[in-house]
Amino acid sequence: MSIFTKIITGEIPSYKVAENDDFIAFLDINPNAKGHTLVVPKKEENKIFEMSREEYSNLMDFSYTVAKALEKAVPCNRIGMSVIGLEVPHVHVHLIPINKMADIQYIQKVKLSNDEFVALAKSIADKIE
Ligand code: 5GP
Numbered sequence: 001m002s003i004f005t006k007i008i009t010g011e012i013p014s015y016k017v018a019e020n021d022d023f024i025a026f027l028d029i030n031p032n033a034k035g036h037t038l039v040v041p042k043k044e045e046n047k048i049f050e051m052s053r054e055e056y057s058n059l060m061d062f063s064y065t066v067a068k069a070l071e072k073a074v075p076c077n078r079i080g081m082s083v084i085g086l087e088v089p090h091v092h093v094h095l096i097p098i099n100k101m102a103d104i105q106y107i108q109k110v111k112l113s114n115d116e117f118v119a120l121a122k123s124i125a126d127k128i129e
Contacts, residue, residue: 002090004040015121018069018128023062025095027121031110032096033103035074035120039063039093046089063093069127070095073120080104 007014007026014026017037028036041059045051051059067079076097082104083093098104112120 002044003088004090005044008042015117017121017124018066022058025066027117032106033098034110035070035097037066037070037095039066039095041091045091048083048091051091059093063095065128067095069124070097072127073124
């Protein structure tokens with residue numbers, strides 16, 4: 001069982017931003033930039049291009065909804081998106097508010113307090129349409 005499945009089942013906590021029957025979005029615990037969010041299918045699959053086209057399209061559609069809210073909640077130049085999965089082999093889309101290339105390169109990290117994570121997750125969740 002992946003660490004993200006444990007988050008989905010509530011076994012371990014997360015700063016949740018959005019959820020529906022098939023997907024969940026929560027803040028990355030070690031963010032590149034403030035607002036770095038992960039969008040995760042509840043069905044545990046390893047690689048994004050092992051998903052069916054329909055699951056992939058639905059993941060992108062849910063990511064669009066989350067990115068729109070993120071862009072409203074966190075001042076930034078734009079929302080960057082990447083899919084890696086080398087650390088956690090459970091499909092996830094990284095949505096990252098970026099101002100410069102380093103913000104999406106996984107070379108710098110931002111430290112946030114618990115209170116800051118809670119407030120940030122709520123500010124994004126409040127903007128979900
Ligand atoms: P990747 O698998 O795409 O290389 O990276 C996995 C991402 O998941 C990393 O950005 C890492 O900070 C994040 N991550 C790993 N474990 C946890 C966790 O327990 N909770 C949360 N919210 N994020 C995690």
